[in-house]
Amino acid sequence: xxxxxxxxxxxxGYSTTGRGPALVLVDGALCSRSFGPMPKLAERLAPHFxxxxxxxxxxxxxxxxxxxxxxxxxxxxxxxxxxxxxxxxLHGTSSGAVLALEAAKRIRVDYDVYEPVTDAREPIxxxxxxxxxxxxxxxxxxxxxxxxxxxxTERTVRPLITAFYGNAWLLAAxxxxxEDFRVFRQDRMSKMTILSETFQREPGRTAEDxxxxxxxxxxxx
Numbered sequence: 234x235x236x237x238x239x240x241x242x243x244x245x246g247y248s249t250t251g252r253g254p255a256l257v258l259v260d261g262a263l264c265s266r267s268f269g270p271m272p273k274l275a276e277r278l279a280p281h282f283x284x285x286x287x288x289x290x291x292x293x294x295x296x297x298x299x300x301x302x303x304x305x306x307x308x309x310x311x312x313x314x315x316x317x318x319x320x321x322x323l324h325g326t327s328s329g330a331v332l333a334l335e336a337a338k339r340i341r342v343d344y345d346v347y348e349p350v351t352d353a354r355e356p357i358x359x360x361x362x363x364x365x366x367x368x369x370x371x372x373x374x375x376x377x378x379x380x381x382x383x384x385x386t387e388r389t390v391r392p393l394i395t396a397f398y399g400n401a402w403l404l405a406a407x408x409x410x411x412e413d414f415r416v417f418r419q420d421r422m423s424k425m426t427i428l429s430e431t432f433q434r435e436p437g438r439t440a441e442d443x444x445x446x447x448x449x450x451x452x453x454x
Contacts, residue, residue: 234266234294237316240308246294247287247313251279255317258286259310261327262396263405265293268441270326282322287313289329291365291395299362307335314340328397357402359425361395364404367427368392371434373409376425378417390415391432393440407438414443 236244248266256278258271265288266272275284290309291297298305310332314321323344325333330346337344359376367374375389390406397403402419436442 235316237312239290239305239312241298241305243290243298243305243309244296245287245290245309245312247285247316249283249285250275251282251284253280253282255314255321256282256284257310257313257317257321257323258284259323259325259329259333260286260289261329262289262398263394263444265289267293268444274324283317285313285317285321291369297365297369299365301361301365303332303335306332307339310336311340314342357420357422359419359422361402361419363427364392364419364425365395368395371431373428373430373432374406374425375428376422379421379423386410388415388417389428390417391438393443395419405440405443407443 234246234248236246239245246266258275260269260271263269264271266286271286275286278284287309288295290306291301295309310323314323314336319340321342323333323336323342324346325331325344326347333344333346336342364374371391373389374392375387378386378388380386389409390404391409392404392406394405395402396405404417404419404422406415406417407413408415
């Protein structure tokens with residue numbers, strides 16, 4: 234792994250494989266270099282390209298500097314493309330496709346995108362930077378959740394992944410109350426408290442376990 238500094242000083246970790254023209258793969262929000270579709274895609278493209286995969290800020294081995302803004306993620310992508318030599322191809326998926334399109338407005342690249350998504354439609358009341366910090370530090374979180382029928386329940390969870398997917402910011406978590414994985418829309422969360430209680434990685438309750446099963450975005454609530 235190699236580190237590059239983004240415009241705001243955030244460290245962005247990236248890896249390379251293969252030989253040929255530079256190609257940067259931009260993951261969707263639920264993924265990183267260690268899991269998701271890009272590692273296998275990079276392997277298949279390596280005979281034809283020098284493939285760059287990177288951890289988007291707040292994920293994997295990259296840092297995270299609040300407050301969050303899409304502009305900062307575009308700057309991260311610009312830093313990776315500069316490290317790749319500047320004359321690159323971009324391929325983005327889901328919210329990564331949006332970043333690729335935004336970057337293409339600012340730097341000269343050839344790009345290909347798959348299922349770009351739009352922004353969330355409802356205001357978000359919780360502190361998203363604090364939630365991302367809780368993911369990094371493995372701190373449990375308590376909040377009130379409003380479901381699609383406007384029913385309110387209090388949840389205590391182990392936060393695993395924060396992600397922009399479809400048209401909303403999501404939290405994938407292990408729910409202590411339901412003893413199972415759950416996906417929560419962040420615009421339906423309120424009265425969030427970051428607890429002092431931390432948690433350890435346990436088999437069957439990790440982010441990798443979540444991604445390997447079928448709950449996924451839009452799954453159980």
